[in-house]
Amino acid sequence: DAKTTQPTSMDCAEGRAANLPCNHSTISGNEYVYWYRQIHSQGPQYIIHGLKNNETNEMASLIITEDRKSSTLILPHATLRDTAVYYCIAFSSGSARQLTFGSGTQLTVLP
Amino acid sequence: NAGVTQTPKFQVLKTGQSMTLQCAQDMNHNSMYWYRQDPGMGLRLIYYSASEGTTDKGEVPNGYNVSRLNKREFSLRLESAAPSQTSVYFCASIPSGMNYEQYFGPGTRLTVT
Numbered sequence: 001d002a003k004t005t006q007p008t009s010m011d012c013a014e015g016r017a018a019n020l021p022c023n024h025s026t027i028s029g030n031e032y033v034y035w036y037r038q039i040h041s042q043g044p045q046y047i048i049h050g051l052k053n054n055e056t057n058e059m060a061s062l063i064i065t066e067d068r069k070s071s072t073l074i075l076p077h078a079t080l081r082d083t084a085v086y087y088c089i090a091f092s093s094g095s096a097r098q099l100t101f102g103s104g105t106q107l108t109v110l111p
Numbered sequence: 112n113a114g115v116t117q118t119p120k121f122q123v124l125k126t127g128q129s130m131t132l133q134c135a136q137d138m139n140h141n142s143m144y145w146y147r148q149d150p151g152m153g154l155r156l157i158y159y160s161a162s163e164g165t166t167d168k169g170e171v172p173n174g175y176n177v178s179r180l181n182k183r184e185f186s187l188r189l190e191s192a193a194p195s196q197t198s199v200y201f202c203a204s205i206p207s208g209m210n211y212e213q214y215f216g217p218g219t220r221l222t223v224t
Contacts, residue, residue: 032211034211034212036213041199041218042217042218043115043201043203043215043216043217043218044154044201044203044213044215045215046212046213046214049211049212087153091211099144099156099211099213100156100170101146101153101154101155102153103152103153104153
């Protein structure tokens with residue numbers, strides 16, 4: 001699976017959009033981009049995933065660049081409860097379903 | 112559905128003691144996983160079971176054994192606990208098919224003194 005690079009930490013004002021970047025320059029054609037988050041002390045929570053097209057669900061939007069070398073997770077109206085570590089993972093269906101979690105981005109939503 | 116459940120929630124062991132961490136899921140998922148998370152670190156895969164009857168090593172399997180008892184249950188055993196195994200342990204599962212969304216349990220916080 002491709003290695004991903006994320007900033008260590010970010011701040012965002014409550015009510016504003018939080019844009020979390022992820023670099024996956026070595027991603028291959030069959031690798032999906034998955035996003036999870038981990039709120040302090042809890043198990044990670046799935047957010048969204050995509051392959052080529054932009055995706056949106058009730059939690060977030062995922063924007064993938066045309067060359068697929070990077071992506072951005074967007075939380076449209078961040079709340080204090082969105083404070084968490086966010087993990088970006090590049091994952092191939094041929095890798096026996098092993099997800100490799102890196103260190104992620106600590107997002108702090110400020111009041 | 113309870114989702115993924117783990118027992119116990121907390122455990123303190125002395126060096127050399129053994130214990131088994133239990134995990135169960137009621138979502139009829141095929142694949143199950145054990146991760147550990149050390150303070151300030153990401154998750155590291157210990158063992159996984161792609162389907163009932165199969166288990167494979169992950170990134171950090173030394174000092175652990177696993178059993179996929181049936182489709183629902185996947186246990187992690189520490190035969191002789193060491194202080195380096197102090198960590199939070201998470202169990203997760205994935206359904207069959209093309210959906211690789213992992214469902215995680217609440218974790219077991221283990222301290223080895």
